[in-house]
Amino acid sequence: MLSKESDKLSLFKYLEGVFNDLEQQKIALDQSAIVAFTDTKGNITYVNDKFCEISQYTREELMGQNHRIINSGYHDKDFFTNLWRTIAQGKVWSGEIRNRAKDGSYYWVYTTIVPYLGANAKPYQYVSIRFDITKQKNQELELKQRTKQLEDFCFIVSHNLRAPLSNLLLLTSMIEESETFEDQRALIDKLAKPVHILNETFNELVESLQIRQDVDIKKEKLRFDECFQKTMESLNVDVIYPDITVEANFHKAPEIHYPKKYLMSIMHNLLSNAIRYRSPKRNLKVELESYLKNGEVHMKVQDNGIGIDMAANEKKLFGLRKTFHDNHDAKGFGLFITKTQIETMGGTIYAESELEKGSTFFVQFHKNEPYERN
Amino acid sequence: MKEIETLFLVDDDDTYQYIIQRTLSSTDLVKSIRIFSNGREAIDFLESSLGNPDLIPDVILLDLTMPIMDGWQFLENYILLKPRIGKKVHIYVVSSSVDPSDVERAKNISEVSDYLVKPLTKQKLILLLSSLV
Numbered sequence: 001m002l003s004k005e006s007d008k009l010s011l012f013k014y015l016e017g018v019f020n021d022l023e024q025q026k027i028a029l030d031q032s033a034i035v036a037f038t039d040t041k042g043n044i045t046y047v048n049d050k051f052c053e054i055s056q057y058t059r060e061e062l063m064g065q066n067h068r069i070i071n072s073g074y075h076d077k078d079f080f081t082n083l084w085r086t087i088a089q090g091k092v093w094s095g096e097i098r099n100r101a102k103d104g105s106y107y108w109v110y111t112t113i114v115p116y117l118g119a120n121a122k123p124y125q126y127v128s129i130r131f132d133i134t135k136q137k138n139q140e141l142e143l144k145q146r147t148k149q150l151e152d153f154c155f156i157v158s159h160n161l162r163a164p165l166s167n168l169l170l171l172t173s174m175i176e177e178s179e180t181f182e183d184q185r186a187l188i189d190k191l192a193k194p195v196h197i198l199n200e201t202f203n204e205l206v207e208s209l210q211i212r213q214d215v216d217i218k219k220e221k222l223r224f225d226e227c228f229q230k231t232m233e234s235l236n237v238d239v240i241y242p243d244i245t246v247e248a249n250f251h252k253a254p255e256i257h258y259p260k261k262y263l264m265s266i267m268h269n270l271l272s273n274a275i276r277y278r279s280p281k282r283n284l285k286v287e288l289e290s291y292l293k294n295g296e297v298h299m300k301v302q303d304n305g306i307g308i309d310m311a312a313n314e315k316k317l318f319g320l321r322k323t324f325h326d327n328h329d330a331k332g333f334g335l336f337i338t339k340t341q342i343e344t345m346g347g348t349i350y351a352e353s354e355l356e357k358g359s360t361f362f363v364q365f366h367k368n369e370p371y372e373r374n
Numbered sequence: 375m376k377e378i379e380t381l382f383l384v385d386d387d388d389t390y391q392y393i394i395q396r397t398l399s400s401t402d403l404v405k406s407i408r409i410f411s412n413g414r415e416a417i418d419f420l421e422s423s424l425g426n427p428d429l430i431p432d433v434i435l436l437d438l439t440m441p442i443m444d445g446w447q448f449l450e451n452y453i454l455l456k457p458r459i460g461k462k463v464h465i466y467v468v469s470s471s472v473d474p475s476d477v478e479r480a481k482n483i484s485e486v487s488d489y490l491v492k493p494l495t496k497q498k499l500i501l502l503l504s505s506l507v
Contacts (some may be wrong), residue, residue, distance in 0.1 A: 157474045159439070162470035166493030167389045173496070174396065193389050316439070 021181045034109060034130040038087075039125055042067040054109075054132060056102035072100035072291065087115050090123055108137035125373070153208075153213065156336070160201045160320045164194035204320055208340040215344060217259045224250035224290045224299070227260070231267040241275060253290040253297045258365055262341040266299075269338045272360050274303035279356070297365050304358040318349060378404045378503060383449060384416045385409075385437035385468070390492075394435065397496050403503040404433075413438040413448030419476060420455055433506065436484045437466045438469040445469070450482055453491075456485065464506060468494050 029035060030048045037046035046284045047062050055070050062069070075097065082087070087094040094112040101107060115123035149374035168191065228248050237244060256263065271286065278284035287302045308317060318339040342349045346367035351361035381404045383394050388497045391400040391409050398404045408431070423429035438445035443466060452465070470492045480489045490498070
């Protein structure tokens with residue numbers, strides 16, 4: 001068969017072409033994808049440069065290690081059981097995985113794992129081919145969060161406008177049906193309150209929409225202590241509430257790049273709420289503190305006031321103004337605008353509270369960087 | 375039941391209280407109406423009336439968002455009281471909320487006869503009450 005030299009030569013040429021093609025394919029793959037080989041136990045036998053780059057480990061650190069080294073703990077046990085069952089049966093698995101790099105930051109990869117099958121049709125090694133989808137994944141999560149915010153907003157709008165509006169509808173039809181002037185007069189008097197509520201609610205909603213649209217609002221370098229002083233002056237705390245102790249500690253994070261109007265408003269609302277819901281049983285003590293967590297500026301405002309039953313009121317706490325303490329001149333927390341301002345800047349606010357002990361509000365001013373740090 | 379003896383309105387909105395009271399007094403569907411501005415007041419009244427079936431209402435119109443004790447907390451407390459009430463009480467949630475999670479939550483409470491979204495018009499109210507008579 002291969003008796004002639006020319007046959008051997010053409011076979012050699014053919015094989016050379018095949019090897020060359022394979023080599024080119026490997027280069028193409030290494031250029032585009034994150035590639036690793038493991039044995040059947042998941043121990044790494046090969047990684048390409050892209051794998052090292054995204055995981056931040058050197059090749060030496062990775063070789064021989066189990067693949068679990070980049071496990072982020074995000075997926076549950078069933079997720080990996082299913083993955084291993086699939087590939088152990090010689091089938092291809094693909095899906096989205098969140099991994100953890102050496103510095104603790106997370107990255108998302110779209111992963112395809114292909115088993116290499118031996119003569120006995122059993123896998124003897126696996127190749128995983130991945131693409132970095134961290135950016136898309138973060139956008140997806142952000143979109144989900146935005147959608148949730150929008151849904152919440154729709155329910156708040158419909159709920160808060162519906163109550164006064166339905167009163168107006170009912171009163172109007174009663175006026176139409178009423179037969180005496182006195183009746184009409186009495187009903188017309190009742191219109192003022194729902195109209196007023198409707199107007200206030202509407203204004204607050206419009207304000208929140210304006211905040212949401214104004215994402216390009218000017219940010220500047222602000223000193224917490226200066227904003228705090230101004231807030232204390234505008235609330236006239238020292239004069240009106242001499243029994244109140246307000247302690248501020250901004251040493252850990254003295255400055256922030258933020259819209260001045262918002263920081264002032266956030267401080268003002270949190271402080272005035274602490275004052276409004278102070279306990280009659282003890283002198284109010286409020287502690288403000290700014291600090292860094294995961295590299296981001298946070299602030300907490302802690303009081304020893306009457307506290308909020310969080311189980312019952314968590315949803316309402318950041319809703320439109322509505323009283324939920326037995327305190328009829330209070331206009332509710334009014335933290336809807338505060339929350340809107342913070343969320344528009346990418347931050348979050350939440351509260352912890354215990355009845356009769358006090359409340360603590362936590363503000364994160366900016367969102368975490370796309371590669372969230374641990 | 376020829377007519378409804380007692381109806382409770384549990385709602386913190388005083389304009390709405392006025393509307394319901396006026397609407398009901400223009401019909402002969404309900405003999406007496408009691409108004410509570412939050413769940414706590416209504417539960418306290420029910421608790422103190424346990425030995426007195428005449429004071430227990432036939433119908434409760436219940437708002438969800440109220441200060442001090444909201445409609446959900448009222449229902450939780452009512453369920454605890456229920457074995458000692460010994461009378462069929464029709465509870466209707468009447469709320470401004472169209473949030474599907476609120477509707478679903480109310481429908482899953484067997485003590486709640488129905489969930490009605492405000493405005494509860496005179497026609498709807500009459501229809502509802504006459505179906506019970």
